[in-house]
Amino acid sequence: MGLTPQEYDAMTEEERKAYDEAARKKEEEEQAALPYKWKQTLIEVDVSIEVPKQTRPKDLIVDIKANYLKVGFKGQTPIIDGPLHRAIKTEDSAWTLIDQSSGKELNIQLEKFKGTEWWKCVIEGHAEVDTTKITPENSKLSDLDGETRGMVEKMMFDQRQKAANKPSSDELKKFETLEKFKKAHPELDFTNAKMS
Known part of the structure; x- marks a missing residue:
């Protein structure tokens, strides 16, 4: 495809x-x-797994490492067992068991180590999402301070440009600067000028 x-x-x-x-x-x-559901923001990845109502925390194995995640019931084949798509901050990651009307849900919150990129999957080798089609919720984007919002918007623009095989915002800025310089100095020859 x-x-x-x-x-x-x-x-x-x-x-x-x-x-x-x-x-x-x-x-x-x-x-x-997938045996789990997941969603993400630029800062974190949330993984949720439905578990039986009688599940207690001591029944579970949840091993969160910087580059690896293992989740399952003691004595059974793990539900998740593999390398994470990207590194996380283990000290800022956690899991909780939440009561739902239909049963319980194991919720795992993974804090991204590099909070400026979208993940295409949680575990390497698992089904991927098209990160070029991700658009953050407007309310969340508007909640960011001016500098962070500008960085996120620039990153989203650059991601779309890369997907379309077009120049990034930095490359466009260099090109504009060169064009202004050319206009200001028509006496110079720029035929062999290269952008680096």
């Missing part, structure tokens, strides 16, 4: 819409097949 950015750009609006819809449906099916 993977298209290059050029192939995607060459599609008509209708073809893109159909392609995106098929990709979204496939992604949703793959995510639903």
